[in-house]
Amino acid sequence: MTPSRRSKPLAGVSAPASAPAWIQDIVHLNRQIPPQAHTPMYVWHKYWSRKTWNVVQEHIKTYCPKGGIVFDPFAGSGVTALEALKVGRRAIACDLMPVATEISRLTLKPIQLFKLQEAFERVEKTVKNKILSLYETPCRRCKKRFPFTCAVWQKGKLKEIRYEACPYCKDRREKNTPLTKADSQLLSAIERSRIREWHPRNTLCYSDGTPFKKREKYASLDQLFTKRNLQALAWLMEAIEEALSAYARKVSGGEWMLRPEYSEKQIKRIHTRIIAILAEIGKRQAMAFGSAGESKAIRSAKGLTRARAIFETS
Numbered sequence: 001m002t003p004s005r006r007s008k009p010l011a012g013v014s015a016p017a018s019a020p021a022w023i024q025d026i027v028h029l030n031r032q033i034p035p036q037a038h039t040p041m042y043v044w045h046k047y048w049s050r051k052t053w054n055v056v057q058e059h060i061k062t063y064c065p066k067g068g069i070v071f072d073p074f075a076g077s078g079v080t081a082l083e084a085l086k087v088g089r090r091a092i093a094c095d096l097m098p099v100a101t102e103i104s105r106l107t108l109k110p111i112q113l114f115k116l117q118e119a120f121e122r123v124e125k126t127v128k129n130k131i132l133s134l135y136e137t138p139c140r141r142c143k144k145r146f147p148f149t150c151a152v153w154q155k156g157k158l159k160e161i162r163y164e165a166c167p168y169c170k171d172r173r174e175k176n177t178p179l180t181k182a183d184s185q186l187l188s189a190i191e192r193s194r195i196r197e198w199h200p201r202n203t204l205c206y207s208d209g210t211p212f213k214k215r216e217k218y219a220s221l222d223q224l225f226t227k228r229n230l231q232a233l234a235w236l237m238e239a240i241e242e243a244l245s246a247y248a249r250k251v252s253g254g255e256w257m258l259r260p261e262y263s264e265k266q267i268k269r270i271h272t273r274i275i276a277i278l279a280e281i282g283k284r285q286a287m288a289f290g291s292a293g294e295s296k297a298i299r300s301a302k303g304l305t306r307a308r309a310i311f312e313t314s
């Protein structure tokens, strides 16, 4: 924040004389902070109620000195802790929900971008077309088939298919698009088929592990998804595990260990590819940011943490 944009102390808000100097020096935020869109590090998951990162960051910069500790006991997916780290504060975060703390941990986890890129391409190649074929619809104008954007269900029945633009004739259907015969046939074929790949069927229960006292609408985890969704996720899961097994093997406790046999030759081949990708990113960023963009892109691709890499390019 530049000094000229700094606000005056809030009327009637002053620290007691006994407070440490840095508290006395706080210049309170008394202006609106326009929210910015979530960056990629915050949108890879759907955990509820994530706060806007730049608003949280402004509060941390104002109310916690550099090197200080930010504590968030209801951390959710970790926006406060991650923003604290980005601006040179330390962070302690916890949450009752294991999935929340796992999301924070994964967002911070150091990754090697070239390995991630390669693994992603491998997964994409294996399942992309298979998954998209589950979502095909005929264009209402030119009749050619392509993956739709949205399926509308009401009371357990598929009522409508919507799409943004047919890739062949640009036809657009955003409402009142009843199913065609082909849509119903595809759906019943999926409903009849058996999902062969592993997918969770755990019985749903209360959070302390005791079974439901009365019959609920959904009894097991798989019932929370449509069959089409579940099949797509089961394929995706299988492809991710298969891609992972190229680099790592599963050891006890569900952990993965890097394969020592990952050969020099393979690493060299990946390096060559990453240099090409880097050159491409560098070019684009240089265009977007001027010459500073190039060194930014190179730093961010050198295997920095996901949080730092994204911070540097955001």
Ligand SMILES: C[S@@+](CC[C@H](N)C(=O)[O-])C[C@H]1O[C@@H](n2cnc3c(N)ncnc32)[C@H](O)[C@@H]1O
Binding pocket: 048, 049, 050, 051, 052, 073, 074, 075, 076, 077, 078, 079, 080, 094, 095, 096, 097, 100
């Ligand atoms: C509104 S969310 C926090 C969102 C977070 N501020 C963000 O920006 O991502 C509230 C969180 O508090 C957690 N929570 C609720 N009761 C809790 C408790 N007693 N101890 C720890 N965490 C709790 C919930 O699991 C949930 O993740």
Ligand SMILES: [Zn+2]
Binding pocket: 139, 140, 141, 142, 143, 144, 166, 167, 168, 169, 170, 171
């Ligand atoms: Zn069309």
